[in-house]
Amino acid sequence: MTRQTRMFSQIPPRRAVAVLTLGLFGLVSMMGLLQVGPQPTPETVRAEGRIIDRVEIQGLRTVDEAYLQTVIRIQPGTPWRREEITAAVARLAETGKFEGNPYAEAREEDGKLVCVFVVQERPFVTEVTILGNEKFKTDELMKDIDLSVGSPISEFLLNQAKQVVERKYREAGYYHVAVDVDEGALRDEQRVIIRIAEGPRVKVRKILFEGNASFTPRRLREQIETTTYIWLLRTGAFDDETAQRDAAALKKYYVDRGYLNAQVGYRIDLAENQGDLTVTFQIDEGQQHLIKSIEYVGNRVYDNDRVSSIMTRTNVGKPIDADILKEDREKLVAAYGQEGYIYTEVTTTHVFDEEDGYVNLTIDVKEREQYRFGRVEVRGNRNTKDKVIRRELRFFPEELYNTTATKDAENRLVESRLFSEATITPQGELPGVRDALVEVAEAQTTTVLFGVGVTSNNGLVGSVTIENRNFDLFDWPRTAGQLFRGRAFKGAGQTLRLQLEPGTEVSRGRIDFREPYLLDQEIGLGLGAYVFERSREEYDEERLGFYTSLDRRFREGILKGWAAEAAFRFEYIDIGSVDWLAADEIKDDAGDSWLTSIKPSLVRDTTDSAWLPSKGYRFKTSYEQAGAMGGDYSFGKLMVEHDHYFTLHKDTFDRKHILHLGATGGQIFGDAPVFERFYGGGIGSIRGFEFRGISPRAGLRDDRVGGDFMLVTTAEYSFPIMGKVLRGVAFTDMGTVEDDFGMSDWRASVGIGARLYIKYFGPIPLAFDLAFPVTKNSDDDTQVFSFSFGTTF
Structure with a gap:
């Protein structure tokens, strides 16, 4: 013990505290650190x-x-x-x-x-002037800066104003911009004069990567915000802050894929004209780290083998990949959620192993309590009946709470287009029981559209459409006011659609009604009537028809996930304006006729979206027998369709790269009229050829008369271009239409296209395709550009 310590130890405790406090107070006062009000x-x-x-x-x-x-x-x-x-x-x-x-x-x-x-007054601004600005108007710049006459002059506000102006110019591509404040005018007259030297506009012409041995430049470009200049589409502006964020994003991308020591920087190179710029990201990948061992912690319901069988992509000897870990964690949480463990959390941590290039992974599972469904409460449905929502839930009280089932129900409710939003959340505090709160936001289900559309298949078409997707046939108005205020015929989830489309080549009108749950069962009823007129090169075609259909969806048993349908068609057909030089097959079908048919179908759809599917498949097979209920024709038509979708990649912004593989085949048995035979070409068939431009031909003029066998295949790669609004496609279509079963005249095309999604127009995109025939017949009619779009006003 030191002597000083002994001295303090000899002072009684209370006096010691007092002496120490006074000493500290005096010391602080001498240093000027304590001030209470003005000094007396x-x-x-x-x-x-x-x-x-x-x-x-x-x-x-x-x-x-x-x-x-x-x-x-x-x-x-x-x-x-x-x-x-x-x-x-x-x-x-x-x-x-x-x-x-x-x-x-x-x-x-x-x-x-x-x-x-x-007091000493702060100096105040007497005038604000901006000089040298040509790109932006003075008023526009003044709105962005926080300086005006009467504002106090402070270094903070002046620097902020300079930074705002510099930022605005750099975002517009003026990388060399310099912004200064006239110090003399500010000091002597309190005038703020901002001088701008804009410099030339800089455009990013190239983005390069150095040291990227493991990932392609295309993959790396998806991770960054900096873009190259494209006229009308992208400014190509360069900004240091954005480039720094890009370097950080690239580093994260590498680290997330096991390159734990990766480093990323960048440099810029200006061309002699000082306007064209190349950004080069310099990458030091380092070593990719592999998983040496996996330890499971906290899992009691599932043993280690079961957890490993669920987290199938996380394995010893594989790179430690953040995306794969996230995907496997979500799969494990979903597996627990299917068994009632709805609050399970899964976290992963890793530590570096003594052996270079390896990590030891720990998977920590917090299982928590198991729950069953309690009450199911529905909120937010002002017009829609409760049963319309509940029939899409497919879970019931006292069952094990299943989070996968609730997510599927949310998707079904939104896909029905009756609701813009749907969420299902567990509620309550009872042990072992959680109520399911179903909250929906009703969508706009009644629409009246007046519009015009153009397609390369059908020419110019006008459109008047009235549709109610939440129709109720039995909700009759009690007063005229209810009808005109839209408080009738709604709430049962039925669909009623009336459409009139006069056009230059095709005119049609139709009315369709569908009840998806007939008698509250998994049975759908469809009814409709239509009139159709089309002017073809070989003849004019008019149809007047009626149809009805019944379909049954199967939720259990051997046919679980399938749907069966039976459709009945009754048509009156008139083939007129047949030229005397037309082929005999066309002349034979000229005049009035009746056609009836029965068509059973079997369908399975596992896709994740009706509008932009990214995984799963659709399969449909049908056989239509004409003449089964009378009429002038007797023939059979067998159809098989299959479309499969794969997500190849998901970028940083959750946009998907999708591969679509599809095939459609058909065979006619018996003598079918020309207007019921198969034709190929155009949108939805083999692009690069005219609509119905692929067909067996007959007669003196080689008229298109259709075939009895058809096979069309497609492979299409879809990728994001701009946000979720614009997508690109690259595709190849192949197929044939023959007189009978065979593939003697094979056609093929390759092409590119764009899909523009405009929210106002609904989920169907505007489609533009350029396709080039690779293999064709000499009498085929080709068409390089095809398009389909519509608008409403």
């Missing part, structure tokens, strides 16, 4: 309690003294009170009009006490 002067001390004769404020130049008198609230004739003077000084400081700290003095004049407040 001898005059201040002598003034305490005396009557104030006069109040003065010194140092004012522009601030109104009468205003400040209302702030300080010290009046002549009142006694001097140190606490009141201190409060007045604090109020002066809070006005923000003074630099430093205002203070108060007590002065003796002719034996009378004068209270003097001393």
